Amino acid sequence: MEILTIELGPFATNAFLLWNDGGNDAVLFDAPPGAEDTLPNVLSERGLELTDVYLTHGHWDHFSGLPQLESASIGTWLHPEDRILVEKPELAASYVPPGLPMRPARIDHDLHHGQKLEILGQPCEVRHVPGHCPGNVLFYFKQQNFAITGDAIFAGSIGRTDLPGGDFPTLEKAIREQIYTLPESTKLLPGHGPQTSVAQEKGSNPFVRPA
Numbered sequence: 001m002e003i004l005t006i007e008l009g010p011f012a013t014n015a016f017l018l019w020n021d022g023g024n025d026a027v028l029f030d031a032p033p034g035a036e037d038t039l040p041n042v043l044s045e046r047g048l049e050l051t052d053v054y055l056t057h058g059h060w061d062h063f064s065g066l067p068q069l070e071s072a073s074i075g076t077w078l079h080p081e082d083r084i085l086v087e088k089p090e091l092a093a094s095y096v097p098p099g100l101p102m103r104p105a106r107i108d109h110d111l112h113h114g115q116k117l118e119i120l121g122q123p124c125e126v127r128h129v130p131g132h133c134p135g136n137v138l139f140y141f142k143q144q145n146f147a148i149t150g151d152a153i154f155a156g157s158i159g160r161t162d163l164p165g166g167d168f169p170t171l172e173k174a175i176r177e178q179i180y181t182l183p184e185s186t187k188l189l190p191g192h193g194p195q196t197s198v199a200q201e202k203g204s205n206p207f208v209r210p211a
Helices: 035-046 080-087 089-095 168-179 197-203
Strands: 002-008 012-018 025-029 049-054 073-078 116-119 124-127 139-140 146-150 187-190
Touching: 002 035, 002 049, 012 035, 012 187, 025 035, 035 049, 073 080, 080 089, 116 139
Parallel strands: 025 049, 049 073, 146 187
Antiparallel strands: 002 012, 012 025, 116 124, 124 139, 139 146
């Protein structure tokens, strides 16, 4: 499985494009602002076709490129607790820089904790990791030994909890139960910044220590 990290938008948000070497289908995890301009060229250069967009959560900087990518052939996925943020983005206007587009996006499929997906022919487990916002999830690819974590955790940091729906005790509990319980060698691909690992965060993250 190939993984391309694409950093986009005013908040330097990571989008992750996944595909199989020699295959044509590709999937995208998060669609930051600018994805609608950048992604078509990336796909064309590699001879890929986008089939699905999986959102780690419903914050503006992770989905605002989606409306212009949408087509009947692309499935969109999100945890239901964040659906209102995507379908009514004006609710986030108080913490989005003024003048930026606030277009709603279509969501086709709900994501749930413990859900088993098959993505590009590979098993993927969905884990609910709330606290940064109510609907943040991670996608764990056990066979490839990595997890896409959204804004739950970063290299040496965690997602902010001062936005609407945020709660530090909830995030702390979720990180300990849903991220720190992954194998320590698991690579973590966060919504911002460089990749890290379960072992690195358990050993040195100053915000959430192992129980």
